[in-house]
Amino acid sequence: EAQVTQNPRYLITVTGKKLTVTCSQNMNHEYMSWYRQDPGLGLRQIYYSMNVEVTDKGDVPEGYKVSRKEKRNFPLILESPSPNQTSLYFCASSPMPPEISYEQYFGPGTRLTVT
């Protein structure tokens, strides 16, 4: 089944404790992206990747890191989480960048709470 998977789905952590949210897609997509969704603000792009070893900042990259060592995986790393990073996070992938009118496929989301 074609899908984007994220783990963990739910995470409660404390300020400053490094964490990684994994994202994997099995559709051989070139483009992958991370978003956060907060009430009233919609989804905001954190980082995106056009291909292996190519990553770029989105609108809200501060406090996050990503890597794209393999085509299928695009982990999101929070080196020192803070309470303002409490949010719902979505990973997405598409065959090519969305600006060429390609559909994005989203993972099920990771709800992160930082206390």
Add this chain to the structure above:
Amino acid sequence: RKEVEQDPGPFNVPEGATVAFNCTYSNSASQSFFWYRQDCRKEPKLLMSVYSSGNEDGRFTAQLNRASQYISLLIRDSKLSDSATYLCVVTSGYSSASKIIFGSGTRLSIRP
């Protein structure tokens, strides 16, 4: 001013009604437009892309008005299962300068 704006709703309409909502965007150079549907606490899923000539998919019709910089979504004969939040998505730029902006969504509730 937000780059992509939507009326948050909620729109509360009876089953069978026709409902329409708009999404305005500020960047005149935007090139791709989409409507996504998001059920409560679930991931967004593509409803339809929006093309310059307008497009229809069953009960759903999407329109693009570049002059006034808005896109619209029309739902005819609404069903209970149409209850969801509808997200407008606009992209601009290319390659490393690309930008993808989501509206904050319009909540639609269909009542029996």
